[in-house]
Amino acid sequence: MPLSIVEFFLKLNQFDFRLLSVIEVLMAKYEIVPIEEIAAYIHYSEKKVQKALYRLRQYKLIFMAQRHYLGAALTFIGYDALALKALVEKRIVAQIGPEVGSGKESDIRLAVDDENDEFILKIHRLGKLDFRATKRSRAFIAEKSHISPLYESRLSAEREFKALSDLSEAGISVPKPIAQNRHIVAMHIIIGQDLYRIKKNEFESKKEILTLFINIIHEMQGAVKVGYIHGDLSEYNIRLNEDNYPVFFDWPQCIETQSEQAERILTRDLDNILNYFKKKFQLTIKMNVSELLLKYFDNLETPSVL
Ligand SMILES: Nc1ncnc2c1ncn2[C@@H]1O[C@H](COP(=O)(O)OP(=O)(O)OP(=O)(O)O)[C@@H](O)[C@H]1O
Ligand SMILES: [Mg+2]
Structure with a gap:
């Protein structure tokens, strides 16, 4: 069962988040990150890592696949958890509210800051995580010819944040951007x-x-x-x-x-x-x-x- 956003923070411990961010780092090199590499990276036994990963998979934060090795990769839900955690730690987001719009390539949610002021989170979602497609391709990404949907979504959020920043600074009528982390852009609401x-x-x-x-x-x-x-x-x-x-x-x-x-x-x-x-x-x-x-x-x- 996937967790609701609030549940991420209740159910996941430091070690879970550490694992998610290590997988993220190693996904620059692998589409499916070998568990062996994750374990070596954080100096834990493969057994302990594997056990924790099965739990994360249950919450749909990652998916696991058997190649000539057993590996794991972040899902969009896992990527959401990392980005939201960063925005909470930077005190941009205090609470997350309901979805107020859904575009073809994003989810739009209400959120509030420490002062209870509402703003918008635009969560970019480009492409789809296609399990079958990854089966055919090599696990190791030698060249960056394959752009993962997570990476593509982050680039999209970065492009949007840059444009909103330049335009709003120049006084053009756009929603004022607040912050961006990974594939999420926080911006003012247009009432x-x-x-x-x-x-x-x-x-x-x-x-x-x-x-x-x-x-x-x-x-x-x-x-x-x-x-x-x-x-x-x-x-x-x-x-x-x-x-x-x-x-x-x-x-x-x-x-x-x-x-x-x-x-x-x-x-x-x-x-x-x-x-x-x-x-x-x-x-x-x-x-x-x-x-x-x-x-x-x-x-x-x-x-x-x-
Ligand atoms: N800053 C904002 N304030 C208020 N509402 C917003 C804001 N940004 C987006 N929305 C609402 O969310 C909807 C979707 O937003 P947006 O067009 O940015 O997403 P999208 O995924 O790119 O959509 P699409 O691909 O369908 O054009 C909008 O139609 C609008 O109603
Ligand atoms: Mg639109």
Whole structure:
């Protein structure tokens, strides 16, 4: 039975966590870490290690597989336990609350800090841990050609945290990041509603709709100025806050304005926004990427590639 997050901390002892982090370290070298190596690393007998590992497997924190040796690897649940423990120790997280959203590639949870202030934990989950796939591949990863789902998820969280940090520092309307550990990003909550959920009649006038459009374009331009293009911008990744101002979230796939694909991706983002206003409000606005970059801001320095 997998443990709930709270149970991790009640049921797991120091030795359990030590084992989980040793497996994590050795997973840089092995897809399935030989028990022999784990035991040698921490100077314990293989028997004692094996016994503790069976317990961790019962909680689904690791999985074990028999190759020409017996080995173990972290599951996402085990990776969650390590990341959450680190965030608790850094006093970022005091308590973890319910899931408030679930994307295709993440779980979104509420959490509170020592002061009882609520914030969001975005737990990135990319790819799937496929037991069968690992059977076919070699246990020892000579080159980093195989990227494990855990590692991929961590890279995704790192990318998102970096973008959120740069953008929020520059005053762009994004959730303010708080911390990142492994595949988890802690960030401020955007109190409000996802744009795709908002009904047409919630807008009082055409002017209000146009203001929203202008604000979205303003934020897209601002992000470009900082060097970022969202890359998956649509009504699904924009929330309106309490002042009805748009906040852009979900940044791991963002690209830099220097990228060769910058113009294509920015065009796609802009088209998504134009289509949303057309479909939802029958508002046809003609605008292309160069207009997006120049129309409202004379002082905007256009990045070289665009
Ligand atoms: N900072 C936040 N404050 C409030 N709600 C949030 C926040 N971040 C995410 N959410 C909620 O969680 C949902 C999923 O978030 P997000 O889009 O970042 O995840 P995702 O896994 O990348 O999703 P998908 O792949 O489906 O686009 C959002 O639609 C939103 O309702
Ligand atoms: Mg999303």
